[in-house]
Amino acid sequence: MTWLITGGAGFIGAHVVRAMLDVGEQVVVYDDLSTGDPNRVPEGVPFVKGSTLDRDALDGTLVEFGIDGVVHLAAKKQVAESVARPLHYYRENVHGLQNLLEAVTAAGTRRFLFSSSAAVYGLPDVDLVSEDTPCVPINPYGETKLVGEWMVRAAGAAHGMATASLRYFNVAGAAGPQLADTGVFNLIPMVFEKLTEGRAPVIFGDDYATSDGTCVRDFIHVEDLASAHVTVARALGERGDGTDLTVNIGLGEGVSVREMISLIGEVTGYGPAAEPTVSARRPGDPARVVASADRMREELGWTARYDVREMVASAWEGWCLHHPEARR
Ligand SMILES: NC(=O)c1ccc[n+]([C@@H]2O[C@H](COP(=O)([O-])OP(=O)(O)OC[C@H]3O[C@@H](n4cnc5c(N)ncnc54)[C@H](O)[C@@H]3O)[C@@H](O)[C@H]2O)c1
Structure with a gap:
């Protein structure tokens, strides 16, 4: 076809x-x-x-x-x-x-x-x-x-x-650095940008009714x-x-903003420099949005191959291609 x-x-x-x-x-x-x-x-x-x-x-x-x-x-x-x-x-x-x-x-x-x-x-x-x-x-x-x-x-x-x-x-992620998302519109590139600038990543609200108080998303x-x-x-x-x-x-797995920032710190080598600051909630951010992936899995037989660490690692390679100063 x-x-x-x-x-x-x-x-x-x-x-x-x-x-x-x-x-x-x-x-x-x-x-x-x-x-x-x-x-x-x-x-x-x-x-x-x-x-x-x-x-x-x-x-x-x-x-x-x-x-x-x-x-x-x-x-x-x-x-x-x-x-x-x-x-x-x-x-x-x-x-x-x-x-x-x-x-x-x-x-x-x-x-x-x-x-x-x-x-x-x-x-x-x-x-x-x-x-x-x-x-x-x-x-x-x-x-x-x-x-x-x-x-x-x-x-x-x-x-x-x-x-x-x-x-x-x-x-999130990319099949190769040259195919990575170049926009800074969601959590992972926003954290990369802060780290590259030598500033702390920001958590918008840590008083949600979730396990660590930060919003939970499905990547x-x-x-x-x-x-x-x-x-x-x-x-x-x-x-x-x-x-x-x-x-x-979706993967059908929730990852909190705090967990994601910590993982980004590990994967990028920024470690403790990725310790976030907390500011007020942003209007319109739901506490938790995690997919039920059952229909794709059970009715269509599709399964995801990559985990969140692989998403961050491949997104980071793409980020470094465009921001070579970011790599440690
Ligand atoms: N990136 C995400 O996390 C995400 C999440 C949910 C849904 N989506 C949807 O996935 C689709 C692709 O998103 P993306 O992240 O690749 O964005 P992108 O901006 O990288 O890709 C959009 C592409 O569409 C082209 N385009 C835009 N308006 C057009 C028009 N009127 N006529 C012809 N071409 C046009 C752009 O030049 C661009 O190449 C979009 O429909 C978006 O709403 C994206």
């Missing part, structure tokens, strides 16, 4: 492209390079520079390459920016998706995988978040992902297209996330037209 990978020049997309190639699929990357890097696209893979807002370019690409399925990763992903610029997020993430769905349903594309997020759950008050936990997003980014899931499901049902929404938890290695796309794509193929799947992609 030939897959269109939107956002394939991005951090996660680059790993999905490689995972699909590894199992013998053909791929075409479609990306506007707003946050992506063309050097992440492997040699020999066709690359189209275009936006999901450009319907003509989408139509042309689907026909030119005879696209059978789409993995749609292209989106804006920063929660704080989505609060400041909500309409930009609705335009890119929702209108862009609408364009793409109109194009693929007109072209008769049979499979569609959508990058969703644990942000759809908002502030879940459960030990393990299952796919049936109510979705109550608390910021425009999470809203665009939930609306996106609805659009994908409705379009699939109406046009007999097999669809899936993959709700990623906290994505997943980006290579495992990429392999989950292959598993889901296969499942759609086996189950056929009209299938719709919603799956959490």
Whole structure:
């Protein structure tokens, strides 16, 4: 099959492209390079520079390459920016998706995988978040992902297209330093940045109702996330037209912020220099968000290979490539 990978020049997309190639699929990357890097696209893979807002370019690409399925990763992903610029997020993430769905349903594309997020759950008050936990997003980014899931499901049902929404938890690590995430938008790179600057990492609130008082999150290695796309794509193929799947992609293991900072201190060699300071809670941070990974494991037979230490180690290699002064 030939897959269109939107956002394939991005951090996660680059790993999905490689995972699909590894199992013998053909791929075409479609990306506007707003946050992506063309050097992440492997040699020999066709690359189209275009936006999901450009319907003509989408139509042309689907026909030119005879696209059978789409993995749609292209989106804006920063929660704080989505609060400041909500309409930009609705335009890119929702209108862009609408364009793409109109194009693929007109072209008769049979499979569609959508990058969703644990942000759809908002502030879940459960030990393990299952796919049936109510979705109550608390910021425009999470809203665009939930609306996106609805659009994908409705379009699939109406046009007999097999669809899936993959709700990623906290994505970390890299398949190699050159494929690492270069943004500083979540805990691991934020701690790397502080250590590189010779400053203490910060914990936002240590009075949550968790084992050590700090927030608990579920991290997943980006290579495992990429392999989950292959598993889901296969499942759609086996189950056929009209299938719709919603799956959490996480390890199903909680790691507290304090535990993560301590592990980063060990892995990077910063040790006691990584001793954090504690400041006030940030509004909108849930105490605990940990996936139930049962559906992926039990119904689709997927298992993650990498643990949290491997995520930190590979993310650190990538960080050091871009910040050589960081290495001790
Ligand atoms: N990184 C995470 O922890 C995480 C967690 C949950 C969900 N997600 C989702 O995964 C997807 C990929 O995230 P990422 O971390 O790789 O981000 P990224 O910014 O590295 O990748 C996004 C890619 O999409 C491209 N893009 C953005 N808007 C576009 C548009 N309108 N048209 C064409 N291309 C466009 C960018 O240039 C970039 O290459 C996103 O949909 C994001 O919301 C990411």
